[in-house]
Amino acid sequence: MLMKRNPQLNAHGELIHLLSIEGLPRAVLTHILDTAGTFLSVNDREVKKVPLLRGKSVFNLFFENSTRTRTTFEIAAKRLSADVINLDIAKSSASKGESLLDTIANLSAMHADMFVVRHSESGAPYLIAQHCAPHVHVVNAGDGRHAHPTQGLLDMYTIRHFKKDFTSLSVAIVGDIVHSRVARSDIHALTTLGVPDIRAVGPKTLVPGDLKHMGVRVCHSMEEGIRGADVIIMLRLQNERMSGAMLPSAGEFFKNYGLTDDKLALAKPDAIVMHPGPINRGVEIDSTVADGSHSVILPQVTFGIAVRMAVMSIIAGNDA
Amino acid sequence: MSTLTLDAEALYAELRSGVSALWRPGMALMGVWSGGAWLAERLVADLPALAEAGKPGVISSALHRDDFGARGLASGTDATKIPYAVDGAHILLLDDVLFTGRTTRAVINELFDFGRPASVTLAVLVDRGGRELPIQPAFAAAKVALPAEQKLALARDEAGRFTFSVRAPRG
Numbered sequence: 012m013l014m015k016r017n018p019q020l021n022a023h024g025e026l027i028h029l030l031s032i033e034g035l036p037r038a039v040l041t042h043i044l045d046t047a048g049t050f051l052s053v054n055d056r057e058v059k060k061v062p063l064l065r066g067k068s069v070f071n072l073f074f075e076n077s078t079r080t081r082t083t084f085e086i087a088a089k090r091l092s093a094d095v096i097n098l099d100i101a102k103s104s105a106s107k108g109e110s111l112l113d114t115i116a117n118l119s120a121m122h123a124d125m126f127v128v129r130h131s132e133s134g135a136p137y138l139i140a141q142h143c144a145p146h147v148h149v150v151n152a153g154d155g156r157h158a159h160p161t162q163g164l165l166d167m168y169t170i171r172h173f174k175k176d177f178t179s180l181s182v183a184i185v186g187d188i189v190h191s192r193v194a195r196s197d198i199h200a201l202t203t204l205g206v207p208d209i210r211a212v213g214p215k216t217l218v219p220g221d222l223k224h225m226g227v228r229v230c231h232s233m234e235e236g237i238r239g240a241d242v243i244i245m246l247r248l249q250n251e252r253m254s255g256a257m258l259p260s261a262g263e264f265f266k267n268y269g270l271t272d273d274k275l276a277l278a279k280p281d282a283i284v285m286h287p288g289p290i291n292r293g294v295e296i297d298s299t300v301a302d303g304s305h306s307v308i309l310p311q312v313t314f315g316i317a318v319r320m321a322v323m324s325i326i327a328g329n330d331a
Numbered sequence: 332m333s334t335l336t337l338d339a340e341a342l343y344a345e346l347r348s349g350v351s352a353l354w355r356p357g358m359a360l361m362g363v364w365s366g367g368a369w370l371a372e373r374l375v376a377d378l379p380a381l382a383e384a385g386k387p388g389v390i391s392s393a394l395h396r397d398d399f400g401a402r403g404l405a406s407g408t409d410a411t412k413i414p415y416a417v418d419g420a421h422i423l424l425l426d427d428v429l430f431t432g433r434t435t436r437a438v439i440n441e442l443f444d445f446g447r448p449a450s451v452t453l454a455v456l457v458d459r460g461g462r463e464l465p466i467q468p469a470f471a472a473a474k475v476a477l478p479a480e481q482k483l484a485l486a487r488d489e490a491g492r493f494t495f496s497v498r499a500p501r502g
Binding site: 057061324 | 404
């Protein structure tokens with residue numbers, strides 16, 4: 012039978028694009044996390060820059076708005092000595108009617124070496140990876156509801172940093188899972204890294220039943236979902252992606268699924284609380300929790316730069 | 332397979348004398364990951380004058396290699412650990428094998444990311460010739476000529492004893 016190769020890997024099984032965590036072997040994920048650890052220490056040097064991507068051009072293509080993710084990719088690329096070009100693509104060529112592949116062809120003619128792509132359509136980074144020149148690498152910075160692999164990896168880095176070992180953990184992912192590419196990437200990564208107990212917590216309208224096939228326990232009760240958890244990943248309520256009456260109100264959501272000190276007390280005493288940001292205080296998370304001693308939301312941001320440096324340097328060093 | 336045998340322990344004894352002669356009070360020791368770092372560790376254990384200077388530094392070439400485009404990210408990227416201030420230090424740099432000089436070049440770049448040393452002196456166990464850059468050691472315990480494709484690397488057993496592994500080219 013002809014097996015179709017994962018488009019993210021070359022014939023030697025090395026990472027050449029990062030499009031999704033789904034289908035990546037554990038060794039590849041672990042290699043990224045280990046490499047990220049190295050780059051974290053670059054911040055302690057007098058010269059906070061390494062020359063691995065010197066002379067390379069990284070194009071940030073954000074067809075959908077994002078400040079934090081774009082900025083951390085930009086910092087990561089600059090710490091690797093790349094030239095970074097930020098294209099506010101939503102306001103330029105796309106709005107003039109240029110097709111995605113024409114945009115890519117034009118940017119390739121400007122000698123791009125790497126595209127960091129965020130797009131509202133699931134699969135857009137795959138399309139670009141399939142059509143770009145062999146020496147060009149693509150990183151998915153979030154596509155539709157599909158995947159946000161660097162967020163998934165930085166979440167794994169954060170969990171490993173605070174909990175050391177994945178194989179005995181209970182991880183609860185809480186909130187708007189149906190719209191969340193972060194949740195999907197986290198679930199794939201947690202499964203691959205051997206986490207035995209993954210819970211998806213939220214109301215029926217926001218937690219799809221098909222998650223059971225991904226090896227996840229679906230909990231519609233917050234109390235059941237976070238009881239005894241080592242890690243709680245809160246998701247942002249994505250108002251901009253919600254159509255129709257999926258929720259009675261934000262207030263109702265907070266009452267049932269918002270993380271408060273009372274609810275957090277059900278988790279393990281040393282549980283960590285994570286959030287991909289931006290946080291909606293008083294909607295999915297209480298301020299006292301977001302700013303409290305269990306919160307590792309800001310370390311996530313710092314680790315995110317190191318993880319993106321690791322991803323970019325690893326794929327840039329591998330040939331198609 | 333090559334029939335070349337190098338007695339790594341005998342060469343280490345030579346290196347120990349050579350380093351003793353090069354060593355000046357106030358110097359700082361630095362080993363190139365991984366073979367050079369093993370040598371530094373052993374020298375500190377064997378030579379009281381070096382032990383006085385404290386724990387030796389370990390330095391990796393991985394983040395400054397010039398073959399990154401062809402080989403990707405090398406292992407040992409997290410190896411660099413320098414327990415002293417680099418600014419103004421007189422550094423005695425140790426490596427197991429000196430060949431093209433490219434690793435030494437990368438290591439010196441890595442070192443300068445931590446500060447401006449006053450001087451850097453290089454001592455190696457084996458100089459196998461074949462230099463592609465203007466880099467020379469102040470001391471080499473042995474000089475050998477090997478075919479360019481052959482790989483020579485230091486190995487350390489559980490008891491801490493050194494051996495050389497000579498690998499023939501693949502295929």
